[in-house]
Amino acid sequence: MLTTDNHDRPRTWLSSVLTDIHFWVPLAVLIGGLLLLQSIR
Amino acid sequence: MQSVATPGNESSVREISRPRKLQVLGILSGFTAGAWLGAAEAPTKLVSVGVSPMVISLIMVTGVFLARWSVPALILGTSSVRADLRRAPHLIIWALLAGCLWAVANTMTIFAIHDIGLSIAFPLWNSNSLLGILWGFIFFNELRQAGWRRWTGVLGGALVMCVGATLLAIASSTQAPAAHSLRGVWAALGAGMLWGTMYIPYRKAYLSGMNPLSFVTFFTFGELGMMATLAIGYLGLSPLWHELTSARDVLFWLMLGGFIWVIGDVFQQYAAKYVGISRGIPLSNSNQLWGLLWGIFVFGELRGSGAFTYMQVIGGSLLMMLGVGAIAFSSAAGKEQAQWQEAARRESRRYHIAEDYVEARMQGMEMAGEIRPPRTVWDWMLVAVATAIFVFFATLARAPRLSFHWGPAVLLIAATLALLLVCGTTLWRTTRFN
Numbered sequence: 001m002l003t004t005d006n007h008d009r010p011r012t013w014l015s016s017v018l019t020d021i022h023f024w025v026p027l028a029v030l031i032g033g034l035l036l037l038q039s040i041r
Numbered sequence: 042m043q044s045v046a047t048p049g050n051e052s053s054v055r056e057i058s059r060p061r062k063l064q065v066l067g068i069l070s071g072f073t074a075g076a077w078l079g080a081a082e083a084p085t086k087l088v089s090v091g092v093s094p095m096v097i098s099l100i101m102v103t104g105v106f107l108a109r110w111s112v113p114a115l116i117l118g119t120s121s122v123r124a125d126l127r128r129a130p131h132l133i134i135w136a137l138l139a140g141c142l143w144a145v146a147n148t149m150t151i152f153a154i155h156d157i158g159l160s161i162a163f164p165l166w167n168s169n170s171l172l173g174i175l176w177g178f179i180f181f182n183e184l185r186q187a188g189w190r191r192w193t194g195v196l197g198g199a200l201v202m203c204v205g206a207t208l209l210a211i212a213s214s215t216q217a218p219a220a221h222s223l224r225g226v227w228a229a230l231g232a233g234m235l236w237g238t239m240y241i242p243y244r245k246a247y248l249s250g251m252n253p254l255s256f257v258t259f260f261t262f263g264e265l266g267m268m269a270t271l272a273i274g275y276l277g278l279s280p281l282w283h284e285l286t287s288a289r290d291v292l293f294w295l296m297l298g299g300f301i302w303v304i305g306d307v308f309q310q311y312a313a314k315y316v317g318i319s320r321g322i323p324l325s326n327s328n329q330l331w332g333l334l335w336g337i338f339v340f341g342e343l344r345g346s347g348a349f350t351y352m353q354v355i356g357g358s359l360l361m362m363l364g365v366g367a368i369a370f371s372s373a374a375g376k377e378q379a380q381w382q383e384a385a386r387r388e389s390r391r392y393h394i395a396e397d398y399v400e401a402r403m404q405g406m407e408m409a410g411e412i413r414p415p416r417t418v419w420d421w422m423l424v425a426v427a428t429a430i431f432v433f434f435a436t437l438a439r440a441p442r443l444s445f446h447w448g449p450a451v452l453l454i455a456a457t458l459a460l461l462l463v464c465g466t467t468l469w470r471t472t473r474f475n
Contacts, residue, residue, distance in 0.1 A: 016391050016392055022135075022180060025176075026135075026142060029234060030138065032234075033231055036228075037148060037228075040149075040227060040228055041275070
């Protein structure tokens with residue numbers, strides 16, 4: 001059984017986020033949306 | 042890995058039929074979400090023209106914010122929310138991101154409706170379900186090894202729903218003058234793109250084991266923060282305040298719309314959790330059908346229309362129901378479920394989340410030996426404060442004079458509440474709201 005607590009998480013989870021495509025795709029779409037909103041105002 | 046436990050710590054035996062039960066639960070949640078998201082339009086119809094669309098959106102989001110904290114506090118307790126976040130703190134980022142995506146999309150729909158009318162705008166942003174299917178397939182193994190019948194059911198059902206939605210939107214359209222048609226088309230497509238992408242964070246959260254009620258509490262910070270920024274940026278602080286104070290008679294109706302919307306969204310989250318985004322989004326998109334029922338029967342919106350309009354409504358409604366049925370009968374089977382579990386294991390490994398926790402939550406259960414923290418005095422205070430704010434604005438509200446038919450309204454309210462009761466009870470019995 002794997003443990004529930006992960007003591008190394010604070011050091012690693014941010015880098016895991018920044019290398020995750022699931023983060024960059026929504027972020028890119030959000031930035032694109034804000035730019036589109038700015039241009040159609 | 043240790044076999045995981047139990048709905049609400051009661052039974053220790055994993056049932057063979059459980060995946061099937063969860064699929065049915067997800068489909069029921071999608072139906073219920075459609076009914077409540079559609080009903081959320083009713084209070085906003087009580088608001089007469091003269092209030093800026095940006096203010097309407099901001100006040101609805103304020104109601105949403107209050108509901109997104111008080112409902113989870115009441116059902117789950119904020120201690121459970123904190124416990125969920127300790128296990129997967131990275132999901133706060135995705136929750137905020139999803140909230141921001143929602144707010145920008147919602148603002149775009151205001152421009153779209155203004156520029157090209159609902160009839161063209163709605164089908165364009167309804168494409169979010171097709172994008173959701175694409176993201177679900179690419180990122181979360183949805184519809185992998187599903188077989189051509191399920192592919193046909195889901196994709197065909199979503200396309201049929203889009204055609205039905207187009208007919209309904211044309212029939213219910215106000216046909217605003219197309220002064221900036223290209224701008225409106227871009228705005229509608231942009232809204233669809235943002236909303237379709239918003240489901241990536243949803244699905245990611247549930248493949249990581251997060252409780253939907255925990256996810257929405259942080260989602261709403263992104264939602265309110267982005268909406269407030271846009272409103273202040275577009276209108277300016279002083280004009281915004283002036284508009285808010287001059288619209289105090291209708292603030293309650295908008296906040297009530299936001300509250301009802303949250304109930305629908307909570308069920309939408311459970312649908313995304315248990316049937317995935319490829320099926321959950323199209324099912325939730327049946328809200329247009331419910332919105333139209335409210336519009337036609339309660340507010341008399343199509344009164345005086347010709348037979349052709351009514352044929353469009355009936356045809357569109359039948360197509361929507363056909364699409365919903367096709368998707369509902371295409372639930373994920375064994376091989377596809379195994380692909381989902383592989384996607385969940387990938388998330389566990391990447392973010393160091395205990396696999397037994399993720400597996401238990403994917404099954405709508407708690408881990409063996411896990412004790413849900415009890416509600417605290419803070420939970421009751423949250424509920425009391427939110428209720429007091431709603432009551433305060435209710436005392437300021439005025440009932441507008443407009444055509445309102447009580448008979449159909451009572452029937453629709455009864456149907457919506459019945460769905461809440463049935464789906465809520467089933468969720469509680471099957472998952473204890475996990």
